[in-house]
Amino acid sequence: MQTKPFKYVFRLQYLGIRYHGWQVQKGLKTIQGTLEKTFRFVLKHEDFNILGSSRTDTGVSCLYGAFELLLSHEINPEEYIATLNESLPSDIKILSAAQSTYAFNIIQDVASKSYGYYFAYGEKPHPMYAGSVAYAGLKIDLNIMQEGAALFEGRHDFRRFCTQGKNTDDFVRNIIHSKIETPPENHFFLPEKNVKVFRIIGEGFLMHQVRRMTATLFQLGKGDITLADLKYALQSQEKTPFCGKAPANGLILEKVVFKDNLF
Numbered sequence: 001m002q003t004k005p006f007k008y009v010f011r012l013q014y015l016g017i018r019y020h021g022w023q024v025q026k027g028l029k030t031i032q033g034t035l036e037k038t039f040r041f042v043l044k045h046e047d048f049n050i051l052g053s054s055r056t057d058t059g060v061s062c063l064y065g066a067f068e069l070l071l072s073h074e075i076n077p078e079e080y081i082a083t084l085n086e087s088l089p090s091d092i093k094i095l096s097a098a099q100s101t102y103a104f105n106i107i108q109d110v111a112s113k114s115y116g117y118y119f120a121y122g123e124k125p126h127p128m129y130a131g132s133v134a135y136a137g138l139k140i141d142l143n144i145m146q147e148g149a150a151l152f153e154g155r156h157d158f159r160r161f162c163t164q165g166k167n168t169d170d171f172v173r174n175i176i177h178s179k180i181e182t183p184p185e186n187h188f189f190l191p192e193k194n195v196k197v198f199r200i201i202g203e204g205f206l207m208h209q210v211r212r213m214t215a216t217l218f219q220l221g222k223g224d225i226t227l228a229d230l231k232y233a234l235q236s237q238e239k240t241p242f243c244g245k246a247p248a249n250g251l252i253l254e255k256v257v258f259k260d261n262l263f
Contacts, residue, residue, distance in 0.1 A: 004070040015091040059248030068106035117198040134250030140221035152178040160242040162206035177201035214246035
């Protein structure tokens with residue numbers, strides 16, 4: 001018998017620079033760990049579980065993510081939003097909450113995830129922007145980066161564009177959208193000029209995949225590699241990563257979309 005039959009989906013956003021990623025890690029400050037501590041305080045018990053839709057890395061931020069709260073008793077989740085936000089640190093915010101069905105699965109029912117890697121170029125921006133914007137360098141060819149980004153679209157084996165875990169044997173992922181774009185004007189956390197976003201949307205991603213893809217585009221834009229090199233790497237069965245990882249501070253989980261547009 002399911003001991004926690006009541007399930008609730010919460011939407012949230014956070015600045016990740018002070019956290020060692022999403023997942024709970026002993027002795028380290030994480031997003032999930034901070035949420036669990038806050039829920040224990042607000043609910044005044046420990047009889048709950050929290051499951052995230054995405055495990056962001058150390059230093060990665062989020063604009064519209066989601067997690068699921070499992071309880072053994074029924075609540076009205078909207079009544080807890082204000083109290084949770086007052087109790088959480090200022091760099092984590094609950095946006096909304098709703099009850100889900102018993103059949104809903106916060107991981108398996110994800111339709112797509114959208115990541116944005118925000119970077120400045122040209123004159124180096126003010127250091128205060130470093131929490132959400134990476135610096136790509138003084139000179140970078142955005143046109144060839146756009147050509148390189150287009151090569152990622154479709155279904156590919158990304159074994160050379162990820163960090164391979166011990167249990168990873170399926171490296172094929174489907175990329176729906178991969179482009180260098182101009183960020184929306186309402187993103188107040190960005191410098192006013194010389195900022196772009198590498199936006200990538202897919203059904204799921206491998207460990208460090210977006211950061212390694214971004215690093216590849218940076219090298220392409222600086223002339224360190226060619227489009228031919230990138231094409232070869234996408235077809236290669238070698239195990240070594242093609243490029244390093246771009247800094248975590250520029251990466252933002254922009255949106256998690258669920259099947260049938262639930263929640």
